[in-house]
Amino acid sequence: MRIAEKFKQLKAKKEGALIAYICAGDPTPEATKEYVTALVRGGADIIELGMPFSDPVADGPTIQAGIQRALDGGMTPDIYFRTISSLKLHIPLIVMTYYNLIFKRGLDKFVKDCAASGISGIIVPDLPPEESDDLLQICRKNEVDLIFLVAPTTTESRMKRILAEGTGFIYLVARLGVTGARADVAVSTGELIKRVNTPTPKAVGFGISTGYQAAEIIRAGADGVIVGSAFVNIIESRKNVPQRLEALARELKEGAARG
Amino acid sequence: MRQELTSTKFGKYGGQFVPEILMPALVELTEYYEKYKDDAVFNEELDHYLKDFAGRPSPLYFARNLSREYGVKIYLKREDLIHGGAHKLNNTLGQGLLAKYMGKKRIIAETGAGQHGTACAMAGATFGIPTEVYMGAKDTVRQRMNVYRMELMGTKVIPVKSGSQTLKDAINEAMRDWVANVETTHYMIGSVVGPHPFPTMVRDFQSVIGKEVRLQIMEKEGRFPDSIVACTGGGSNAMGIFHPFVEEDVDLFAVEAGGSDMKTTDKEALHSATLCKGEDGILHGMRTKVLQNKYGQILESSSIAAGLDYAGVGPELAYLADIGRLKPCYSMDSEALDAFHDLCRLEGIIPALESSHAVAYVKKAAASGELGDIVVINISGRGDKDLETVMGMRK
Numbered sequence: 050m051r052i053a054e055k056f057k058q059l060k061a062k063k064e065g066a067l068i069a070y071i072c073a074g075d076p077t078p079e080a081t082k083e084y085v086t087a088l089v090r091g092g093a094d095i096i097e098l099g100m101p102f103s104d105p106v107a108d109g110p111t112i113q114a115g116i117q118r119a120l121d122g123g124m125t126p127d128i129y130f131r132t133i134s135s136l137k138l139h140i141p142l143i144v145m146t147y148y149n150l151i152f153k154r155g156l157d158k159f160v161k162d163c164a165a166s167g168i169s170g171i172i173v174p175d176l177p178p179e180e181s182d183d184l185l186q187i188c189r190k191n192e193v194d195l196i197f198l199v200a201p202t203t204t205e206s207r208m209k210r211i212l213a214e215g216t217g218f219i220y221l222v223a224r225l226g227v228t229g230a231r232a233d234v235a236v237s238t239g240e241l242i243k244r245v246n247t248p249t250p251k252a253v254g255f256g257i258s259t260g261y262q263a264a265e266i267i268r269a270g271a272d273g274v275i276v277g278s279a280f281v282n283i284i285e286s287r288k289n290v291p292q293r294l295e296a297l298a299r300e301l302k303e304g305a306a307r308g
Numbered sequence: 309m310r311q312e313l314t315s316t317k318f319g320k321y322g323g324q325f326v327p328e329i330l331m332p333a334l335v336e337l338t339e340y341y342e343k344y345k346d347d348a349v350f351n352e353e354l355d356h357y358l359k360d361f362a363g364r365p366s367p368l369y370f371a372r373n374l375s376r377e378y379g380v381k382i383y384l385k386r387e388d389l390i391h392g393g394a395h396k397l398n399n400t401l402g403q404g405l406l407a408k409y410m411g412k413k414r415i416i417a418e419t420g421a422g423q424h425g426t427a428c429a430m431a432g433a434t435f436g437i438p439t440e441v442y443m444g445a446k447d448t449v450r451q452r453m454n455v456y457r458m459e460l461m462g463t464k465v466i467p468v469k470s471g472s473q474t475l476k477d478a479i480n481e482a483m484r485d486w487v488a489n490v491e492t493t494h495y496m497i498g499s500v501v502g503p504h505p506f507p508t509m510v511r512d513f514q515s516v517i518g519k520e521v522r523l524q525i526m527e528k529e530g531r532f533p534d535s536i537v538a539c540t541g542g543g544s545n546a547m548g549i550f551h552p553f554v555e556e557d558v559d560l561f562a563v564e565a566g567g568s569d570m571k572t573t574d575k576e577a578l579h580s581a582t583l584c585k586g587e588d589g590i591l592h593g594m595r596t597k598v599l600q601n602k603y604g605q606i607l608e609s610s611s612i613a614a615g616l617d618y619a620g621v622g623p624e625l626a627y628l629a630d631i632g633r634l635k636p637c638y639s640m641d642s643e644a645l646d647a648f649h650d651l652c653r654l655e656g657i658i659p660a661l662e663s664s665h666a667v668a669y670v671k672k673a674a675a676s677g678e679l680g681d682i683v684v685i686n687i688s689g690r691g692d693k694d695l696e697t698v699m700g701m702r703k
Contacts, residue, residue, distance in 0.1 A: 104471070106326075106483045106487075120605070149600070175593070207328075
């Protein structure tokens with residue numbers, strides 16, 4: 050399913066989207082399938098599956114540890130695409146990975162593998178628009194969305210360019226820093242949501258972990274929330290993981306729907 | 309062939325592969341650097357620090373005994389005599405001064421051997437800017453004296469326990485810090501690596517080495533050398549001495565760390581010879597040669613010299629290697645150790661293990677004649693920091 054279609058459906062229902070991130074292969078490919086199912090049962094609207102890279106500079110300690118567990122568990126891009134193909138989801142699926150894995154596989158092959166395994170969007174945190182022309186063209190040809198990030202530090206001129214090129218949704222980085230669950234909602238988040246003036250849906254990530262925060266962010270004008278570290282924390286605990294993933298997804302989705 | 313500052317790339321290498329959060333900071337840094345790099349007041353101030361604080365110019369020394377032993381006329385560029393014991397201060401004084409002009413309130417840095425960290429600590433103290441240095445936990449152990457030196461000068465050293473606990477992981481952690489504190493903090497990258505403008509800017513600050521060599525060798529020999537040999541990890545001492553000679557008829561040799569073995573597995577390289585064995589990839593904000601596996605996962609590199617122990621290399625070096633302007637080569641751990649002892653014994657100079665790789669290559673290559681008659685070796689640092697490592701290697 051295309052991302053735009055999902056947001057259209059949710060808009061009709063007046064619901065904010067829950068985009069749930071976990072790292073594929075954390076701690077095993079089999080577990081990932083089970084966890085994704087749990088997230089979907091809890092109400093996740095879009096699944097963002099990390100493809101683990103050895104040097105994840107945009108990620109904080111929680112997700113770094115998840116990535117390390119996945120790499121230790123033997124996850125590779127080949128296994129990643131096989132795992133995805135077997136998921137058979139009825140909601141959009143996004144791959145989040147660093148540029149070197151895409152570059153090494155070959156841009157064309159990577160995007161075709163995405164399209165063939167049912168992935169509808171790609172997020173590359175270390176690929177700003179300045180370096181993304183090649184990947185963007187290939188994505189367009191294969192009808193895969195390339196999702197760009199904007200940050201509180203993004204200047205107006207850069208914002209224009211990003212909004213013109215991004216498809217699927219715009220990923221708003223809620224605060225300066227790396228990924229990681231936090232208790233509050235930064236003031237700058239509301240300001241950023243207002244600054245991002247586009248018909249493309251806006252989803253906010255970095256630091257969201259509760260239904261309350263999710264509701265606040267949707268109320269501030271976002272179309273979705275992206276939650277990662279809070280789910281990865283649950284996986285790290287190894288206790289009742291599927292049940293707790295489902296419960297947290299439900300809490301967040303209720304927040305997003307209510308907001 | 310000369311690269312304009314406004315271009316972010318060297319051929320296909322370089323660029324700015326960083327999170328969006330950092331892009332405005334890179335734009336800001338580029339603007340400030342372009343503004344001040346030819347500014348008379350800035351350069352006068354920098355020259356003052358280079359001369360009276362760092363002790364420049366460093367001598368170009370004719371190594372008579374080593375020349376006789378190796379069979380080629382050898383000059384040593386004595387960066388080991390610079391304050392702090394390495395060439396690293398050239399760059400940190402430049403960036404420190406720039407950070408001051410930019411009004412940054414805090415400096416962060418990564419360090420491998422601790423030489424760059426020490427140089428940051430010196431610059432931080434001189435310019436009165438609080439400084440924090442990320443260092444692989446493994447490196448804090450093998451270079452504990454440098455940790456203490458940094459602490460003495462008021463710098464906070466943060467051990468990095470993720471990944472291989474070496475330079476690569478220290479860079480990752482410093483980048484994460486920068487992402488969180490980009491508005492107040494200057495990230496003082498220690499080599500010709502990272503996103504634009506760092507490879508260009510660090511090269512320019514280090515080019516003082518090569519500029520001095522041009523004058524000094526003309527004075528002593530009335531001509532340029534046939535070849536220049538420098539050890540290469542990230543490549544800042546190499547680019548520093550090479551850059552002013554790129555347009556001249558002088559052969560350039562970038563000597564990488566061959567480690568214990570030139571073998572590479574799926575997880576690690578037993579060497580750090582990125583130009584020799586790496587493949588194109590993206591690491592730490594730049595496209596360059598990278599030691600990686602077939603999927604693009606970055607390998608853990610290895611070397612007896614912490615300052616060479618890096619899975620990437622400066623993008624300009626990758627470019628110069630591709631177009632055949634420099635020759636990538638390597639020396640093994642054991643060869644570097646031999647050369648270390650040669651220089652100690654024959655010249656009374658204790659070189660850094662990093663620089664010993666360059667000496668070792670001259671020892672190997674002199675006989676073949678590929679170096680010509682006159683060679684300049686960049687002795688990028690002194691070896692006091694390595695004494696425990698060397699003592700440990702003696703059975």
